[in-house]
Amino acid sequence: xxxxIANRLFxxxxxxxxxxxxxxxxxQATPGSGxxxxxxxxxxxxxxxxxxxxYGLDQPLYRQFFNYIVNVVQGDFGTSFVYRPQSVGxxxxxxxxxSLQLGIYATVLAVTIGMALGIVSALNQNxxxxxFSVILAVIFYSLPNFVMGFVLILAxxxxxxxxxxxxxxxxxxxxxxxxxxxxxVALAATPLATIARFTRSSVIEVLQSDYVRVARAxxxxxxxxxxRHVLKNALIPIVTLIGPxxxxxxxxxxxxxxxxxxxxxxxxxxxx
Numbered sequence: 001x002x003x004x005i006a007n008r009l010f011x012x013x014x015x016x017x018x019x020x021x022x023x024x025x026x027x028q029a030t031p032g033s034g035x036x037x038x039x040x041x042x043x044x045x046x047x048x049x050x051x052x053x054x055y056g057l058d059q060p061l062y063r064q065f066f067n068y069i070v071n072v073v074q075g076d077f078g079t080s081f082v083y084r085p086q087s088v089g090x091x092x093x094x095x096x097x098x099s100l101q102l103g104i105y106a107t108v109l110a111v112t113i114g115m116a117l118g119i120v121s122a123l124n125q126n127x128x129x130x131x132f133s134v135i136l137a138v139i140f141y142s143l144p145n146f147v148m149g150f151v152l153i154l155a156x157x158x159x160x161x162x163x164x165x166x167x168x169x170x171x172x173x174x175x176x177x178x179x180x181x182x183x184x185v186a187l188a189a190t191p192l193a194t195i196a197r198f199t200r201s202s203v204i205e206v207l208q209s210d211y212v213r214v215a216r217a218x219x220x221x222x223x224x225x226x227x228r229h230v231l232k233n234a235l236i237p238i239v240t241l242i243g244p245x246x247x248x249x250x251x252x253x254x255x256x257x258x259x260x261x262x263x264x265x266x267x268x269x270x271x272x
Contacts, residue, residue, distance in 0.1 A: 017069075024065055055079075083268070090267055098174070099257065099264035103249045105180060106187035110249070111242060114192040115235065116200025122234075123226065127206060133196060141193035145252045149186040149259035156182060171260055183260040187253055191245045199238055206234040 014150025054057045055078070058069055071078065077088035080176060115226060119131035141150070156169045168178045215225045 028061060068171050095265045098179045099253050102183060103253050105184045106249045109184055110188040110191040110195055110245060114195030115199050115238060117196040119198045119203055122203035137193040137196045140189040143248045145190055146255040146259050148189045149256050152182045152186055174262060183256050183262060187249055191249060195238060195241060198241060202234040202237050203230060206230050
């Protein structure tokens with residue numbers, strides 16, 4: 001195990017370096033330059049040359065890449081093109097904790113509710129609860145998170161208050177704890193559906209295994225069979241999904257933050 005972990009760590013940094021190099025070369029091959037995009041309004045050439053010299057874009061490609069790696073290792077990401085004179089590091093320092101907090105809330109909600117929904121669905125296979133949870137999971141899985149955000153805004157911020165049902169939800173920042181609820185639900189919807197489907201399939205598979213039949217034949221009560229034998233084995237594959245789910249939540253949070261006007265990294269990501 002230690003050798004496996006050491007091998008993974010050994011190849012992590014070379015792989016990251018190769019990915020960074022490929023991304024750098026692809027960006028260099030795109031039309032336009034680092035200071036003016038393709039098709040943008042033509043500006044004075046002297047201004048372009050001044051900006052390129054300021055950002056080091058007039059240097060050879062290998063020198064630009066070397067300077068970039070050195071600066072990244074030192075934690076210096078340079079000055080933002082869009083939000084000058086703010087540095088990229090200061091923007092990340094200010095916005096990343098908010099995005100991380102939202103991602104953690106959404107992951108916890110997706111894992112807990114998704115697993116519970118999948119377990120209930122599997123234990124009531126082909127029953128009303130099973131059909132309800134499957135339909136709910138399909139709806140959540142089909143809607144992109146930003147579309148789910150608009151649906152929640154229309155339902156809980158626009159239509160319900162007009163009908164006289166005021167729940168205290170707002171769109172435009174994070175002034176209170178209630179402002180976290182809608183973006184968390186919107187962000188957690190798709191991974192919640194994924195976990196619910198995987199949990200349902202896993203629990204159904206374990207319920208049909210031989211050791212569960214033996215446990216029932218010995219006279220164990222159904223709740224003990226489920227808690228001691230079924231869940232303990234069925235939830236092991238689900239745990240492996242938490243890492244990819246959190247990564248998907250982290251990327252999806254950018255668009256959800258833009259929809260709910262949350263001062264996280266999402267707005268800067270979309271507008272940059």
